[in-house]
Amino acid sequence: MIYVHPFPARMAPEIALNGLANLPSNFVVLDPMSGSGMVLGTAARLGLSAIGYDLDPLACMISRANGTHVKEDSVRNACEKLLSLCHCINENSVFLPWIDEDDETQKYINFWFAPKQKAQLRILSYFLTARPFISNKKIIAVLKIAVSRLIVTKEPKASLARDTAHSRPHRTITENDFDVFKALPVSLEHVLSALQTDSIKADVKTYRGDARRMGRVADCSIDCIVTSPPYLNAIDYMRGHRLSLVWFGFNVSELGKIRARSVGTENVDNCRIEEALCDFLSVLHPDVGDKNKRILLRYYRDLCTLTNEAFRVLKPSSKATYVIGNSTIKGHEIRNSDLLIAAAKRSGFSVGEQTVREIPENRRYMPLLNGGKSNLTKRMRTEHVMVFEKEA
Numbered sequence: 001m002i003y004v005h006p007f008p009a010r011m012a013p014e015i016a017l018n019g020l021a022n023l024p025s026n027f028v029v030l031d032p033m034s035g036s037g038m039v040l041g042t043a044a045r046l047g048l049s050a051i052g053y054d055l056d057p058l059a060c061m062i063s064r065a066n067g068t069h070v071k072e073d074s075v076r077n078a079c080e081k082l083l084s085l086c087h088c089i090n091e092n093s094v095f096l097p098w099i100d101e102d103d104e105t106q107k108y109i110n111f112w113f114a115p116k117q118k119a120q121l122r123i124l125s126y127f128l129t130a131r132p133f134i135s136n137k138k139i140i141a142v143l144k145i146a147v148s149r150l151i152v153t154k155e156p157k158a159s160l161a162r163d164t165a166h167s168r169p170h171r172t173i174t175e176n177d178f179d180v181f182k183a184l185p186v187s188l189e190h191v192l193s194a195l196q197t198d199s200i201k202a203d204v205k206t207y208r209g210d211a212r213r214m215g216r217v218a219d220c221s222i223d224c225i226v227t228s229p230p231y232l233n234a235i236d237y238m239r240g241h242r243l244s245l246v247w248f249g250f251n252v253s254e255l256g257k258i259r260a261r262s263v264g265t266e267n268v269d270n271c272r273i274e275e276a277l278c279d280f281l282s283v284l285h286p287d288v289g290d291k292n293k294r295i296l297l298r299y300y301r302d303l304c305t306l307t308n309e310a311f312r313v314l315k316p317s318s319k320a321t322y323v324i325g326n327s328t329i330k331g332h333e334i335r336n337s338d339l340l341i342a343a344a345k346r347s348g349f350s351v352g353e354q355t356v357r358e359i360p361e362n363r364r365y366m367p368l369l370n371g372g373k374s375n376l377t378k379r380m381r382t383e384h385v386m387v388f389e390k391e392a
């Protein structure tokens with residue numbers, strides 16, 4: 001299977017399909033943390049109505065493109081037109097306010113990009129974001145994905161960094177001769193063949209917003225939820241994605257704020273630790289230490305808010321499928337799956353079927369400790385698929 005865009009910890013395609021196959025065609029599916037859009041893309045190809053939320057603007061772009069029908073030739077023609085416009089303009093004649101009026105973002109770009117690619121990305125950004133060269137938003141979205149996957153890469157392409165696709169960019173080169181304009185049509189062909197756009201039977205709706213407060217989703221309006229929440233401390237999505245997002249209208253400080261709101265980051269807020277929750281976490285994770293307990297507490301409270309919101313929007317007698325693996329924090333195992341079950345029960349769900357499956361080598365996200373031999377490491381290689389039901 002080829003993918004539209006790299007994304008760390010995407011859901012296994014067969015889990016998305018199992019969760020959605022055989023649903024009645026009038027069902028409305030929700031993925032409140034849609035990531036790369038594995039669930040939304042599968043729903044769109046099955047002809048189901050699907051809604052996605054994600055805080056990460058790049059995840060929204062990818063999942064929207066993954067579930068939106070476009071005419072391939074129209075996108076190819078638009079790409080040709082875009083490149084001919086790009087060749088007629090100088091980088092100094094374009095104005096990108098979120099960069100040109102922000103020192104921090106300029107410094108960030110100067111660190112991660114060499115002059116040639118910076119000039120080309122400025123011009124592309126002008127025609128795709130600052131002053132879109134066509135009004136068709138679906139086509140613009142596909143072209144943005146084609147540009148972005150030249151930045152979010154394993155080995156350096158448009159940037160000076162490697163490992164951007166795994167969320168941990170490292171600046172490994174200082175000079176770069178990569179030609180973004182020349183690579184764009186090839187990247188677009190990759191996106192189009194991954195999309196198989198003719199197989200998309202219904203366009204998805206995606207919102208950039210918080211799964212803890214989905215204001216656009218009415219109470220009891222959703223027939224089925226399939227989702228995978230972030231594991232505590234496993235992946236910092238924004239670290240890699242901001243290399244791409246600074247070219248699509250976001251400055252560094254805005255991206256930092258989005259990161260701080262994301263579930264699963266090692267953030268501690270100044271919340272008062274409620275005794276009951278603290279006791280519960282001590283039983284589950286007795287030895288993590290005070291600071292880690294606060295991080296855990298925030299994560300657990302986030303999971304509770306997520307499952308409360310899922311409970312609110314689901315119709316009675318409907319199911320929510322969650323996929324989550326376990327992780328470590330400073331060497332301590334965190335049983336995210338147990339925390340999620342506790343959160344779901346607190347929200348009113350009953351816990352149904354649970355399966356544990358091995359995570360294939362190419363989808364692992366945690367470094368293997370002790371050469372991969374310890375019991376802890378073995379547990380890190382598994383993910384839990386859990387079905388929660390909102391009873392009638």
Ligand SMILES: C[S@@+](CC[C@H](N)C(=O)[O-])C[C@H]1O[C@@H](n2cnc3c(N)ncnc32)[C@H](O)[C@@H]1O
Pocket residue numbers: 007009010011012032033034035036037038039053054055056059209210211212227228229230231237261262263264
């Ligand atoms: C494990 S990934 C989802 C992967 C997805 N199922 C796929 O197949 O690609 C978790 C996602 O949750 C998103 N996320 C984190 N906190 C969020 C929040 N408060 N609201 C909405 N999305 C959030 C992250 O941006 C990330 O895209």
